[in-house]
Amino acid sequence: MTAPLSRVYPIKIPFSLLTPLGPVQRFVFSFLIATGKSLVLIDAGVSGSEERIFRKIQEIGRKPEAIRLLILTHSHPDHIGGARSIQEATGCMVAAHPFEQRWIEDTQCQERERPVPGFSGLVGGPVTVTRLIHDGELIGLGEGRALEVLHTPGHSAGSISLLLHPEMVVFSGDTIPVPDTVPIYDDPKETLLSIQRLMNIDQVSYLLPSWDEPHEGKEAYRVMQEGYAWVERVSKAVRDMSEAYPGIEPLRLTQIVVKELGLPPDAANPMVTRTIIGLLPEGLKDFRKIRS
Ligand SMILES: [Zn+2]
Structure with a gap:
């Protein structure tokens, strides 16, 4: 039995996604990590998510201004939507992989190049990336804890996952597709390699994906395997149907x-x-x- 998550707080954020056939209810997770005096936030949800995030911060007895760093796993609307408001309210640093910087800082450009329906309602505006983070980098949290940056491309070119040491909690962003849900990734081969990389990490205590509930220990590895199999199944269906x-x-x-x-x-x-x-x-x- 894995120890309960400690000083890591998942925040489930519901939102609706407009599709040509009408709105679809979705959710995305952001995560707070409490350190000695400050807080690190992983992803910012959609526009307006700051209310829910700040409420959670108050619930754990802290203040929103304690956020010193917001790490964006990638540039998509449901991860960066609340970033501008959160940065303005707290003055925090904003970190992301260089490949995602352009779409985070120029959201109009992102909307033109990847027109998610309802984009402007999901994103509260652009935000400046003040810290570029790269594969293998360690972000120190104090008290012997650190977040390791893992470049896990596929879903998007600069998608990252984060591994919290020593607790061995993996924040996988959108790296692992959820079986039987819409397959969204730019590069299937990179997606498979990235899932494989996460599966190769020993002793994962929790897997915390953005589009799925948290998974403990063995369950985490099962979810990664199922995500891998789903990518292969989607690839086969596309190959078969494009031939047919x-x-x-x-x-x-x-x-x-x-x-x-x-x-x-x-x-x-x-x-x-x-x-x-x-x-x-x-x-x-x-x-x-x-x-x-
Ligand atoms: Zn995404």
Whole structure:
């Protein structure tokens, strides 16, 4: 039996995602780590999440101004949405991997290049990345504790996970896709390598993903394996369906793949089309020129 999480606080943030077929209820996690005097926040939820995050901080007897560092696992709207307000309210440093910096600091550019439906409602504005963090870097927390930065690309080029020492808690961001939910990643091969890398960590006590509940010990490894198998299953479905329907328009292919995978029709959104394009054999990637 694993020891309960200590001085790490998951904050579950509900939000609705607009899809062409109507709003879908989702949630994302942010995480607070309490250190001697200060707090480190991992991810900032969607716009407005600061209220829920600050309430949690008060519940544990601290003040929001105690946040000294906000680490963004990547630049997507449900991770950076509240960052600007939190930075303004607390004056904290904001850290991210260099590959995510542009989309965090220029959210209009992100919206143009990756048009998540309802983007402007999810993101409270751009924020400046004041600390660039790289693979292998250790962020000291005092009292012998540290966060190790693991560059785990695939979902996005600069996606990171964080490993809390000595507790061996893994914060995986969106690195591990959740089986039977919409597959969203830019690069399937990188995604598999990144999941493999997390699976190779010994003695993980907790896995804390952004889009899933916390998982303890053995359960954590099972979840990683299932995420890996899901990526392989999605890849196979895309390969099979693109062969069965050669030359098909990308959004239509998305609908067929979504059905093949047993997902609800509203899963056929532009983000999934982006995943599917990334999975197509080289010769078919001219789809990129077609707007879906
Ligand atoms: Zn994401």
